[in-house]
Amino acid sequence: MKLTPMQYVCENDHKFLAPNLSPYLYGEFLLRSRNGGIRYLDAVADPVFDNVSHLVRQVLSEENIKVPDWLDIFQDIFGEVACDPDVDGTYFKMNLPPPCPTCGTYMMQSWDSANSDPVETDVANVTHGGWDRMTEAEKHYHIRTAVKEYFLNTGNTPYTLRDGL
Numbered sequence: 177m178k179l180t181p182m183q184y185v186c187e188n189d190h191k192f193l194a195p196n197l198s199p200y201l202y203g204e205f206l207l208r209s210r211n212g213g214i215r216y217l218d219a220v221a222d223p224v225f226d227n228v229s230h231l232v233r234q235v236l237s238e239e240n241i242k243v244p245d246w247l248d249i250f251q252d253i254f255g256e257v258a259c260d261p262d263v264d265g266t267y268f269k270m271n272l273p274p275p276c277p278t279c280g281t282y283m284m285q286s287w288d289s290a291n292s293d294p295v296e297t298d299v300a301n302v303t304h305g306g307w308d309r310m311t312e313a314e315k316h317y318h319i320r321t322a323v324k325e326y327f328l329n330t331g332n333t334p335y336t337l338r339d340g341l
């Protein structure tokens with residue numbers, strides 16, 4: 177597939193180029209792992225995307241948790257709960273930028289088109305072997321656990337999320 181070179185500026189003002197999907201695509205995502213692996217996701221064609229988004233909203237509703245945007249949670253947990261990890265076990269993550277080659281940070285100030293030609297790149301699709309082997313009850317449990325961990329990690333745990341899972 178064709179990837180567009182993007183110019184990133186990290187939190188420490190380092191500028192670097194890294195390939196990404198065109199920002200004009202709808203429903204297509206590039207997931208990255210922290211070891212540099214990338215996978216492609218076509219959300220419209222992938223039933224697991226719908227499946228997980230439904231479960232995230234269901235868990236939030238069951239726990240009576242109101243959030244400004246459930247998609248923030250979805251994008252944070254989708255790669256880890258529903259996509260097979262990289263060969264070394266590293267999880268893929270939606271919206272994870274490439275690391276800065278100078279200082280290693282994943283925190284970016286900005287990214288923008290580098291105005292250079294797209295580059296043909298081999299990118300494998302995300303796969304869901306582990307997810308597909310789970311029962312419906314296991315899927316629900318995994319999403320519930322991941323939503324709880326999301327709130328713990330953001331330091332903003334709604335009191336309605338009970339301790340005992």
Ligand SMILES: [Zn+2]
Pocket residue numbers: 186187188189190276277278279280281
């Ligand atoms: Zn940097």
